[in-house]
Amino acid sequence: MPMSTDVLTRAESICQQRGVRLTTQRRRVLAILCASNRPLGAYEILEAMRDGARTLAPPTVYRALDFLLEHGLVHKIESMHAFVGCNHPEHPHSSQFLICHDCGVVTEIDDAAVTQSLGSAADVSGFRAQRRVVEVIGTCAQCAEKNG
Amino acid sequence: MPMSTDVLTRAESICQQRGVRLTTQRRRVLAILCASNRPLGAYEILEAMRDGARTLAPPTVYRALDFLLEHGLVHKIESMHAFVGCNHPEHPHSSQFLICHDCGVVTEIDDAAVTQSLGSAADVSGFRAQRRVVEVIGTCAQCAEKNG
């Protein structure tokens, strides 16, 4: 499946391959996250999922998020208590996030040097890494240009 | 002031140099964090500060933490919603944390290669870094040894 294919379609096929179900609620959450250009909090997703008067309860969203996180379809931005869709969920990866506190845009990068140096640093301490949280908060290029 | 001097004493002198006050509440919070061998949540600190029947309110702790964070005397572990005392607060530094999910111990390291590669990765995107959150969750050497 080429990179250009729609993320939702790719997610669908990933789930099929793994024998798990991308159910309606899960797909809705993923779609909402992918449509947003910035991370969304769980309760923002909840709000976006409202269907007329019908309002959903938090567990619905958190369960969907748990599933999506587990399968690497979304990432959690710890420093923001928010979630973003992943752009290349085909392979497990440890990525880093550049978070602009001005415009709110979050860029996911996967820098080999960072991953490697972090691995080495852990190794030196005899530490077995399992999960990595790497978030850089600052000003993106656009906002830096705009505001001097 | 040599590295061997007690952290509280060093904190005192740092605050004096900067013309800010390490008040009783702030010193208490710092002392509690430094006495702990693992990160503490704000409400755990609150509990530790209880003095007989007299119970404090959350803002007291959060305000002290704000001050200590601002002056680099403590760090926040974002992935845990918890706080640790810094062992070398004399100079501003961007550190990384190795977090053992088994014994709860958190080790602060300051790896030049990590800092440097992360800086380069941000530069490539024209991103101006201001704050860095680097946390590795896994198993520490002791626990790895113990549990195979």
Next chain:
DNA sequence: CTGAGATGGCAACAATATAACAACTCGGCC
């Protein structure tokens, strides 16, 4: 068809963090 397992709805709750305002403390100054 049927039963086990996965999923979703719902209500209550727990944990983390902040807002707003009043009261107090500590310097410097007259």
Next chain:
DNA sequence: GGCCGAGTTGTTATATTGTTGCCATCTCAG
């Protein structure tokens, strides 16, 4: 000493984020 003002703390209430438990419903293999 007495006064003032900035910074600090106390207090109450509230906002935000995340979880648990229970049961209804749906799905799918056998």
